[in-house]
Amino acid sequence: MKKLRWLIPLCFQILALAQPVLRLKVPPIAPGSYTVAPGEGRIHVIVQFQDVPTAITLQALTARGAVVIQYVPDNAYLITIDATVDLQGLGIVFGGALTPAQKISPLIANADPAVIRGYYLVEFHRDVDPTAARRLILNLPVQLVENPDLATRHLLVYIPDPGRETEILANLASLDPVDYVFPASTDLIQGSVSAVYAEMLSQNISTVGDGWDGPGLNPVTLSYFFSHLTALLPEVTTHAEILRAMAGWADVAQITWTPGGTASANRAVNILFAQGDHGDGFPFDGPGGTLAHTFYPPPLSTEPLAGDVHFDDTESWHTGSYVDLFSVALHELGHALGLAHSDDPTAVMYPYYKLTSALAQRDKDSILTLYAARTQTTGPPLAPLTLTVNASASDTTAASISLSGTVTGGSGTRAVSWATSAGEYGAASVSGTNWTSAGIPLNIGFNSITFTATDATGNVYRAVTVTRQDSIPSGLALTVNAPPATTALASISLSGTITGATGVAYVRWSLAGSYGTASTNGTNWVAANIPLVVGVNSITVRATDAHGTVSQTVSVTRQTAAPPPPPPGTDTAAPALTITYPASTSVATSLSWLTFKGTASDPSGVASVTFSTNTGGSGTASGTTQWSASIPLLVGSNQVIVRATDTAGNMSWRSVVVTRR
Numbered sequence: 159m160k161k162l163r164w165l166i167p168l169c170f171q172i173l174a175l176a177q178p179v180l181r182l183k184v185p186p187i188a189p190g191s192y193t194v195a196p197g198e199g200r201i202h203v204i205v206q207f208q209d210v211p212t213a214i215t216l217q218a219l220t221a222r223g224a225v226v227i228q229y230v231p232d233n234a235y236l237i238t239i240d241a242t243v244d245l246q247g248l249g250i251v252f253g254g255a256l257t258p259a260q261k262i263s264p265l266i267a268n269a270d271p272a273v274i275r276g277y278y279l280v281e282f283h284r285d286v287d288p289t290a291a292r293r294l295i296l297n298l299p300v301q302l303v304e305n306p307d308l309a310t311r312h313l314l315v316y317i318p319d320p321g322r323e324t325e326i327l328a329n330l331a332s333l334d335p336v337d338y339v340f341p342a343s344t345d346l347i348q349g350s351v352s353a354v355y356a357e358m359l360s361q362n363i364s365t366v367g368d369g370w371d372g373p374g375l376n377p378v379t380l381s382y383f384f385s386h387l388t389a390l391l392p393e394v395t396t397h398a399e400i401l402r403a404m405a406g407w408a409d410v411a412q413i414t415w416t417p418g419g420t421a422s423a424n425r426a427v428n429i430l431f432a433q434g435d436h437g438d439g440f441p442f443d444g445p446g447g448t449l450a451h452t453f454y455p456p457p458l459s460t461e462p463l464a465g466d467v468h469f470d471d472t473e474s475w476h477t478g479s480y481v482d483l484f485s486v487a488l489h490e491l492g493h494a495l496g497l498a499h500s501d502d503p504t505a506v507m508y509p510y511y512k513l514t515s516a517l518a519q520r521d522k523d524s525i526l527t528l529y530a531a532r533t534q535t536t537g538p539p540l541a542p543l544t545l546t547v548n549a550s551a552s553d554t555t556a557a558s559i560s561l562s563g564t565v566t567g568g569s570g571t572r573a574v575s576w577a578t579s580a581g582e583y584g585a586a587s588v589s590g591t592n593w594t595s596a597g598i599p600l601n602i603g604f605n606s607i608t609f610t611a612t613d614a615t616g617n618v619y620r621a622v623t624v625t626r627q628d629s630i631p632s633g634l635a636l637t638v639n640a641p642p643a644t645t646a647l648a649s650i651s652l653s654g655t656i657t658g659a660t661g662v663a664y665v666r667w668s669l670a671g672s673y674g675t676a677s678t679n680g681t682n683w684v685a686a687n688i689p690l691v692v693g694v695n696s697i698t699v700r701a702t703d704a705h706g707t708v709s710q711t712v713s714v715t716r717q718t719a720a721p722p723p724p725p726p727g728t729d730t731a732a733p734a735l736t737i738t739y740p741a742s743t744s745v746a747t748s749l750s751w752l753t754f755k756g757t758a759s760d761p762s763g764v765a766s767v768t769f770s771t772n773t774g775g776s777g778t779a780s781g782t783t784q785w786s787a788s789i790p791l792l793v794g795s796n797q798v799i800v801r802a803t804d805t806a807g808n809m810s811w812r813s814v815v816v817t818r819r
Contacts, residue, residue: 177251178232183364184260201241201334202283206234206252227285231366258331263340263501272502277342280313281361286335289743289813309354310797338362343503351648352510356451359498366454369496369528377530381418381426388431390475392577395608403487410522411529422462427494431471442470449486452493465494480689485514496528543568545611547620555627560596568613576609600626603702604666628705633658636701636708644715651686661704669697690716732810733760735802746817755786760804769800791818
């Protein structure tokens with residue numbers, strides 16, 4: 159393998175200086191000995207400086223022909239540059255391309271139990287064209303596993319030959335466009351809903367610095383401030399779930415969270431729910447996209463944004479079901495404390511969402527690389543705090559309701575409080591392990607009541623729903639248009655009509671703990687993006703007016719199993735697909751929409767041409783053999799994938815990256 163010309167002179171500088179930490183999961187052992195893959199042309203390398211490089215230093219770097227791709231902690235950048243360029247005189251204390259072994263997760267190399275053998279995620283560098291990335295994978299002895307939830311930079315591969323797995327992974331990691339290879343989760347392999355978290359850094363980075371406490375393992379005190387909350391959950395529930403997530407990290411490390419008086423104070427974690435462009439330079443992409451994003455501690459992020467956690471308020475926030483606020487908050491607070499993404503599919507810090515109730519051991523080990531460990535008290539382990547409610551969903555004509563239950567386990571004094579979806583709240587009476595809440599007010603129609611139990615160890619919650627009927631008979635009628643009996647989609651939309659309403663009427667849906675409100679227009683209503691679990695989903699739709707509620711229940715089965723192979727002799731060839739406009743696979747525009755055009759053909763006939771974007775857009779093109787589609791664009795990079803499907807179910811695709819200025 160060929161060495162970079164400028165690596166050898168830099169060896170003398172490295173020996174003479176105390177080199178800053180390069181926070182990679184496979185850190186450098188012998189700087190200056192790195193090699194690059196054979197071949198001419200531009201390559202990806204990491205260059206590290208003794209101190210944070212100034213703008214003048216970066217300008218000098220680009221003047222030599224380098225393109226800066228991404229910051230790498232500490233004081234380093236990933237760049238592309240011609241392999242023969244001399245970079246001496248720029249103050250570089252380390253420079254080189256990572257070897258294949260340093261681009262493969264240590265969990266894979268060490269046969270960690272968290273690894274599902276055969277299935278791996280391949281992350282490509284940010285500047286690599288997605289179509290080129292797919293082409294590289296398809297030229298290797300691996301199978302490409304399609305999954306719509308994957309990040310733009312990720313491809314899921316399956317290696318069918320266990321005997322050649324080590325060899326194939328090494329060959330894969332030796333490709334210059336490949337950034338990192340790490341284990342795939344069960345959800346991704348099975349095709350379950352797995353929303354991707356925001357990609358702030360590459361997957362091969364472990365932490366972004368020393369944390370808020372500086373070098374060494376020390377305690378830290380941070381304040382928090384709730385500046386804007388979602389209307390989808392009661393305020394007390396949102397507070398409780400996020401504070402429970404803070405306690406999850408504080409139970410492991412000496413991290414103290416205190417209420418703050420302002421969002422802009424130093425060392426203040428600002429909690430914010432927002433939509434679209436909310437002023438931080440990273441606009442949200444609407445429902446079904448990025449769930450949240452977080453700003454790392456200094457020096458990577460500066461005050462007042464450092465540590466702030468922003469949630470996308472267009473997502474369907476829930477407690478205990480998709481999208482679970484506690485699970486997302488626990489992940490995002492890990493970033494606020496200085497952790498990057500984990501390779502372990504069982505960890506909270508894995509780059510794909512999953513419903514969780516506590517930190518995994520890998521998360522605990524990671525946070526203790528930054529902060530002092532929490533001193534554990536001796537003695538038998540405490541029984542977990544447990545809350546029960548002696549009720550489920552019910553109907554009543556009463557203006558209020560009394561509920562009761564039990565609260566056990568935990569430590570110290572136990573308290574129980576309640577909050578309704580109408581904004582009412584109060585405290586329950588607790589006697590021993592029993593509690594009672596009398597006179598909880600109910601609105602006519604649907605009421606969600608969340609109960610929270612609190613002790614010295616944290617909070618737990620339970621929720622029930624109650625529908626209050628008016629004593630005056632209602633002439634309200636509800637219709638629900640029949641949905642498909644089965645679907646492979648992760649969500650579905652329902653629609654129908656409401657007639658005979660007295661006063662203002664509204665329509666709500668509920669499903670396995672999830673619920674939402676439909677949009678109405680006259681007598682018509684639409685409930686969009688109802689999340690589905692794999693298997694049978696019983697969706698109850700309720701219409702409510704001034705005098706009562708009527709309901710209907712429909713069932714939809716979500717399937718994920720791959721279709722059976724076609725019988726011998728049937729059509730297995732994908733249709734021919736061409737994008738005639740735009741003519742390039744990478745274009746730039748200032749337009750908010752761009753009309754794609756092309757052709758598709760297949761001996762058995764083209765059934766449909768569809769499109770999807772990495773920003774959440776999707777739709778069906780007009781026409782098939784000659785097709786066109788007006789595709790919405792967001793500011794920044796938009797990956798557009800056009801798919802053609804024939805009548806036998808075979809599919810082909812083409813990809814274009816459109817940069818909207």
